[in-house]
Amino acid sequence: MKKSLKELSELVGGEISGENVFIKGVAKAEEAKEGEITFAVSGRFLKKAEQSKASAVIVSLEVKEFNKPIIRVKNPRLAFAQLLEFFTPQRFRFLGVHTTAIIGKNVKIGQRVTVGPYSVVEDGAILGDDVYLSSFTYLGRGVSVGKGSFFHPRVTVLDGTSIGERVIIHSGAVIGSDGFGFVKKEDGSYYKIPQVGRVIVEDEVEIGANVSIDRATTGETRIGKGTKIDNLVHIAHNVKVGENVVMVALVGISGSSSIGDGVILAGQAGVTEHVNIGSGAMVAAKAGVTKDIPPNLFVSGFPARNHAKQKRIKAVTYRLPEILKRIERLEKLV
Amino acid sequence: MKKSLKELSELVGGEISGENVFIKGVAKAEEAKEGEITFAVSGRFLKKAEQSKASAVIVSLEVKEFNKPIIRVKNPRLAFAQLLEFFTPQRFRFLGVHTTAIIGKNVKIGQRVTVGPYSVVEDGAILGDDVYLSSFTYLGRGVSVGKGSFFHPRVTVLDGTSIGERVIIHSGAVIGSDGFGFVKKEDGSYYKIPQVGRVIVEDEVEIGANVSIDRATTGETRIGKGTKIDNLVHIAHNVKVGENVVMVALVGISGSSSIGDGVILAGQAGVTEHVNIGSGAMVAAKAGVTKDIPPNLFVSGFPARNHAKQKRIKAVTYRLPEILKRIERLEKLV
């Protein structure tokens, strides 16, 4: 496929400047070859794009001068994603239910549903139209999967879980495992609290590879619409995650906590039990949240506190050996 | 099913106070509906239970006045777990060995054993009575699984592993992967140390989703009786875990360390190689244990130290910007 820069600019709602070159692909600046288009948002990336082999660059509206043909748009990253999608051949096509798939009783299957080889779909499951389940899918009893959801190979969704529409789940993810709930007995051993609740995953959620999301003890664990979860994240029982939340890899959320809309949890952050993180808050990498966080606050450290304050404290901490010497000097003087 | 409060109190060895209402289910306070019973341990949870829609509440012996019918017991949380179990329909029933399960040579299978679809059981495995292996189980050569153990779908247990009785293993867990052992050669490359030991999991252990437990280099990695392991935990080769240990999600234990009975490791904690954690010790979330910890000590931070001391240090750390100003003032005065 080959398209003129003009045609591409119409696809992304942008304006072109420079020669109306033909483009046959999309790539990041460092990998771009002749005939491809890349994008650049700010300073050093603009320079990198100018020096790249790309034949054209998607830039923001403010960029005036450039040594290559450009498409100017409001959000260059979004336009890049859109063109990448445009140029990418659809990787998956409707295949139907594979002869080796084991389908239980009273399973409802919509139009154009794919169930890959060696999948197991238990009794009472419901698959909406255009659902694509790759090889080795496991769906427990009464699981429902909404229209257009896509599971990569080897996804495990346990009994009673509800998955919304256009949800993407990556390989190795486990949704609906038992919550980690025990009562300590007098002899020091633990008694298992039955975990009889379930998991609700709302529309347009994406769940990474080898993630685990536990079912509620009673009631539900809920992942809000549009939330994106990276690989190896753990979400405990009865957690409520809002809409458009981002959780980077290796984050852990303990039981019954709630995460507001639009919250960002950076890599390896952790959240203790029964706390609320307000909408729009941001939790730095490796931070540990131990109490409620107000909306829109940026917190870091362990225990997690206002990041601006943490930075001031950290700056003084780095000077501690010098500070100790100053105290020693003062003690000699006094 | 519907039972009177009196009948339920007998099941959990408690005493009732208030109307002998009929109860048809069990739920946490926030989810409880009319006709259901909930539980409450302390102050704010008692209030929450009073305000809930529950028709009755399990409370501790000390609670005298309450605005709903109650069952008084020594351990409300335990009674809650027992009633939850009582009201929960058994999710799994004996299904036998599925026709698609591949069973190797010299495999011994006890009474009432279930082996789910698309499972592979290698030569010489031994399955005790009432073992339940869900879909996609993999058991390596010579693996033994004790009576009444339950595997959720997609558990991988590699060659030679011994699993005790009434063990529960969740989806995606891998037991018996190679230890991470290499010798650095002069050219900077690594030579793999064969990992020929095995893993022993004692009775009543529970292992979470996507956990990994490595086999020993030689000898054994051992998980003691009654220990509970949350999701995404890593346990390295030759680790010895005692009885009734609790490991919360994303904990990592390095090679050859030993964890005493009753130890609690909170989320994302880590333990370095060749250290011993004494019985009853507690390791705070995100703490990093770098040397031996005496019994019953509560440690936090990295490197992990006595938590009481760490708190005093942290309190002063937060005052560092102020402390620096005080030093500057002193310097001007002197």
Place this chain on the structure above:
Amino acid sequence: MKKSLKELSELVGGEISGENVFIKGVAKAEEAKEGEITFAVSGRFLKKAEQSKASAVIVSLEVKEFNKPIIRVKNPRLAFAQLLEFFTPQRFRFLGVHTTAIIGKNVKIGQRVTVGPYSVVEDGAILGDDVYLSSFTYLGRGVSVGKGSFFHPRVTVLDGTSIGERVIIHSGAVIGSDGFGFVKKEDGSYYKIPQVGRVIVEDEVEIGANVSIDRATTGETRIGKGTKIDNLVHIAHNVKVGENVVMVALVGISGSSSIGDGVILAGQAGVTEHVNIGSGAMVAAKAGVTKDIPPNLFVSGFPARNHAKQKRIKAVTYRLPEILKRIERLEKLV
């Protein structure tokens, strides 16, 4: 099998001292039985070996006196690994393609290739000679696996990934999952950036259980020759990992970062996006790398800094309660 100490010393290029005993196995000191050989590198381990039940010990060239027969070698740990390999029966043998394996179109299969039960190999995959794929392997379209590579049960390798020769991959690992890339839209929701790049795993890499390695957005994620990755590690899109890198369990590497040759990342360390870690650098357990690290530097803490400096700062931090008292005393005096 039984070999004289002399014969074993020739296998590892060492010299013997003491009685030429017969040896029938290899074990770590704490597990060694009579008739077995163990190894010891330094002080307390030498003592442990002397007190063990082992009949002989591999030691370094410097060891002169010892109460048991010894083999002296340059690298005792390496000799131990070599003898362990020598005494270990080959666990796996050529089995061919199992009748239940589903093999796509245009798949090229070399000599002596094993494909285990319930595996799925998609169209266009290429398997080199002596490749061993255990049960439940998933290979996506166009995946290539080089000569002699070994996959434990339940490995997932997604479309387009290239795996080198003599690579070992453990159960539950996912190679080629989508990178975590989204563009925030004006309404707060996220637009998925298609992930159309791939993963290249070079020769002699080992990848642990339940690891996830994401494909590149465009271009490639690359794992260099001889690199060893422990369990539950996350490697994001477009990361470049050099040769002979070691990553201990639960490490996370964010997008587009590069890790130089011979770098060691200890357990639960993390690396932010778009940073470079120089060759030979070492990152302590739980450290968080937030900016470029020069070659050969040992860093710790968060943000990760020169470890020697961090230790000095930490030492003063532990004295903060005392320091505060000294300041208070000064204030009274002045």
